[in-house]
Amino acid sequence: MTMPSLFIPHGGGPCFFMNPGAEPDPMWRPMRDYLAGLIASLPEKPRAVLLISGHWEEEDATLHFGNGQPLLYDYHGFPPHTYQLQWAAPGAPDVAARAAELLGQSGFATGIERTRGWDHGVFIPMMVAVPGADIPLVQMSLQTALDPAEHVAMGRALSALRDEGVLIIGSGMSFHNLRERGPQVVPASTVWDAALTDAVTDSDPKRRAARAIDWEALANARYAHPREEHLLPLMVALGAGGEDLAHLDWRGEVLGWAVSAYRFG
Template structure:
């Protein structure tokens, strides 16, 4: 069976785990938490492993993490002390990492390999919700620091065979990510961007879909939504790996005045 590919929102910092007693998050974050909690159950089969691309890891060349992601990388600041002791102790997936490396190199891209970096919060925060038992192995893939959309779509295409090998390919970012713009006054602009992005992502013609995402800066309010594109580029990998499969908006909600969407391919 061919697994879909996903682009998911990972929230803001440890937003789902702010209560030291383990209670529910702020109501604003609860719909996103519910969406993430239902991801694995929404699949026709449980994946044997996850390959995740986070907006919080960039390298000069695309790099694969081939070890366990422990200790975690708490790459956020100003949050309650207990959020720096959160755990997600899933095993790594070095076999998937090496398979991904071979596929990407086969497409003509050099690939770095490392084993020491912890999983950043673009990994462990959404995965604590989606896979609370930490019982699906995971390998993390970096972005390329140049944030070239066409290159990341091509890297995603190279990874597509993993979908037939029981591996769930996940891009973890945010469809809107302007850290200087918050509140209800932002929502109309965020809505305009989200409508333009969703129309491009769900274009039924896969060739045109890739072309429109390669030229994402031409979409309405693009640079307001993403002054820098690192939280959008995981979408390019998921889209590339999705190939010609149908695309749909899997989730949409408003947080902090932002319009935030998730997408599924296949």
């Protein structure tokens, strides 16, 4: 069974877990509920997840061959208990090796990592999506050059994994300007979100990829992403989607930001 590829929002810091034993802030609940339903929405349970987070960059695409422990609490100023959160899914070195093989066949140099902890772009959404931590996971880095065309091509190279039971997830935020928050942001973020959604759900796969690669031409692009590291996981997911149909999977609003998730396949 072929898995889709996904671009998901991972929220802000440990946003879903700020109140131990209680519901998150109402603002974050719709996003939490979307993430909680991800696995049930798939054609079958994946044998592994390959996840690209906006919080890890290396010169070459780097595959994590370990189990991501201890976790990397790469957020600041949150309650002490949020630095004790745990998500101990196993790694999947066989999937990491296969991903490195596929990238190599497409001309990409790859790196190997074994000891870096999974960052919060991994464990925060996955604690919601896979609370039992019972699906093996491989994290892959972005490239520090932040070239959108290269990240689309990386996704294309990895697309064969979808036929091997691997769910490819890009984890970022479709809007990510930390200096702009509040109701005054809504109009501009809504215009950006509509432009992005129109581009990445284009029914023509070649045109879709070209429009995504040229994302800076979209309305309010640099307002939405002063730096594009939280958008590039979308490029990998889009590339992995190949010629399959693209869908808006979820849309919500947090911090005054219009935020969307996308599904390919």
